[in-house]
Amino acid sequence: MRPKKIILCVDANENDLSVLSFMLSTNGYRVLAARNAHEAIGFYSENQVDLVLASHALPLGNGDQLVRKLKQIAYHVPMILMGDPMKMGDQIHAADALVAKKNCPPHELLERIKVMSARKRGPRKGSTRMQPAAQLAVAS
Numbered sequence: 001m002r003p004k005k006i007i008l009c010v011d012a013n014e015n016d017l018s019v020l021s022f023m024l025s026t027n028g029y030r031v032l033a034a035r036n037a038h039e040a041i042g043f044y045s046e047n048q049v050d051l052v053l054a055s056h057a058l059p060l061g062n063g064d065q066l067v068r069k070l071k072q073i074a075y076h077v078p079m080i081l082m083g084d085p086m087k088m089g090d091q092i093h094a095a096d097a098l099v100a101k102k103n104c105p106p107h108e109l110l111e112r113i114k115v116m117s118a119r120k121r122g123p124r125k126g127s128t129r130m131q132p133a134a135q136l137a138v139a140s
Helices: 014-026 037-046 063-073 106-118 133-139
Strands: 006-010 030-034 051-055 079-083 097-100
Touching: 006 014, 006 037, 014 030, 014 106, 030 037, 037 051, 037 063, 051 063, 051 106, 063 079, 079 106, 097 106
Parallel strands: 006 030, 006 051, 051 079, 079 097
Antiparallel strands: none
16 A cells, blocks of 8 residues: 655645645545644654645745745655735745635645646656756856
8 A cells, every 4th residue: 555645734724724634634645734834844844745735824924935945945845835816926936836725626726736746856766866956056
């Protein structure tokens, strides 16, 4: 039996967080639920997370800032940022995907999570590990 994929869900709204956790756990995922960025960073550094699902609206900052911090720890983990497109603005986000929190049907969100968590984002077995572009620029 395959081990369950671990998804880190981050949302300050406890109702939304419990609905997401229930939906994901009943679909075969192991869920780590965090209510703020501090909890999320703790879970992320202690566990081998397969995907991050973060709300844009978080206390003491926003989801994009959290995603940027998590990408610094492990840049290869896929991350989805959920929120109101009007509030997220036109800025460039660090997340791999943006999802409208209120307009995304559950089956569509589950399909996106399934595809993104199945994607092999890290190096293949037996290959040399590529460095992030920032490290390559420093090395040259």
